[in-house]
Amino acid sequence: MSTTTFVLCVVGHFFFSLFMHSFFLHRYVTHEQFTMSRFWERVFYFLTWFSQGPAFLHPKAYAMMHLEHHEHSDTKKDPHSPLNFSRSRLGLDFAVAAPRMMLATKRLYFQIKQEAHAIVELYRQRKFPEWRWFEGFASSRSIMIVMGGLFASFFLFFAPTWWCWLLLPISILSGPIQGGIVNWCGHMWGYRNHILPDNSRNTWALSTLTLGELFQNNHHHDPKRINFGERWFEIDPIYWMILLFSKLGIVRLKPGLEVSVRI
Numbered sequence: 001m002s003t004t005t006f007v008l009c010v011v012g013h014f015f016f017s018l019f020m021h022s023f024f025l026h027r028y029v030t031h032e033q034f035t036m037s038r039f040w041e042r043v044f045y046f047l048t049w050f051s052q053g054p055a056f057l058h059p060k061a062y063a064m065m066h067l068e069h070h071e072h073s074d075t076k077k078d079p080h081s082p083l084n085f086s087r088s089r090l091g092l093d094f095a096v097a098a099p100r101m102m103l104a105t106k107r108l109y110f111q112i113k114q115e116a117h118a119i120v121e122l123y124r125q126r127k128f129p130e131w132r133w134f135e136g137f138a139s140s141r142s143i144m145i146v147m148g149g150l151f152a153s154f155f156l157f158f159a160p161t162w163w164c165w166l167l168l169p170i171s172i173l174s175g176p177i178q179g180g181i182v183n184w185c186g187h188m189w190g191y192r193n194h195i196l197p198d199n200s201r202n203t204w205a206l207s208t209l210t211l212g213e214l215f216q217n218n219h220h221h222d223p224k225r226i227n228f229g230e231r232w233f234e235i236d237p238i239y240w241m242i243l244l245f246s247k248l249g250i251v252r253l254k255p256g257l258e259v260s261v262r263i
């Protein structure tokens with residue numbers, strides 16, 4: 001395999017995983033922006049695991065942590081605000097502070113996943129999508145090792161040169177890395193359409209690269225709004241995918257939700 005083809009495969013996988021992260025975990029499971037049948041829910045459950053592999057993000061734990069982020073955005077109680085980790089007003093210490101933020105997020109995520117954190121009690125009444133045996137299967141140590149081995153095997157068989165191996169950690173940890181990028185940039189760098197009490201920003205330069213997730217200021221202003229873009233130059237690719245899925249009958253949009261009005 002040529003180097004170009006190999007890198008394209010790795011990048012393609014990263015975007016596949018990012019799509020599942022944004023479309024399924026963030027917009028469907030957490031914010032309930034649209035509905036889907038049990039069949040499609042299971043299909044996307046499977047695809048989320050398949051794309052994230054050994055670092056599969058447990059949907060319910062992810063959702064609870066993310067809802068806490070919205071509830072306490074950029075305060076001391078925010079699970080992953082960069083403001084709680086950076087000593088630079090402009091976030092210039094990201095190389096040191098962002099990994100610290102991600103490690104703290106990981107610790108909290110596992111506590112929630114194991115139902116060993118008080119946050120879990122706050123969401124007892126909320127019905128999240130669940131698929132218990134599959135979650136147990138996907139999170140079991142043996143399956144995580146098998147998936148990690150599968151990811152590594154692709155590199156073993158196809159990596160044309162040594163430096164391609166530097167991309168393996170990005171493939172294995174795609175979900176947490178995507179979360180780290182959005183959490184840091186979307187609350188540190190960019191402009192604001194809405195004056196909110198938090199520090200959420202629209203990081204336009206990276207917005208397409210994160211499939212629309214980096215319009216955090218728009219998203220925090222109205223978390224139920226399907227289209228994260230609001231102005232003509234703010235393109236949210238996942239929004240268009242959701243509209244396509246709606247046309248194909250895969251998802252159902254909720255009546256009354258604002259989907260296309262621009263400011």
Ligand SMILES: [Zn+2]
Binds near residue numbers: 069183187
């Ligand atoms: Zn945010």
Ligand SMILES: [Zn+2]
Binds near residue numbers: 026223
């Ligand atoms: Zn959100």
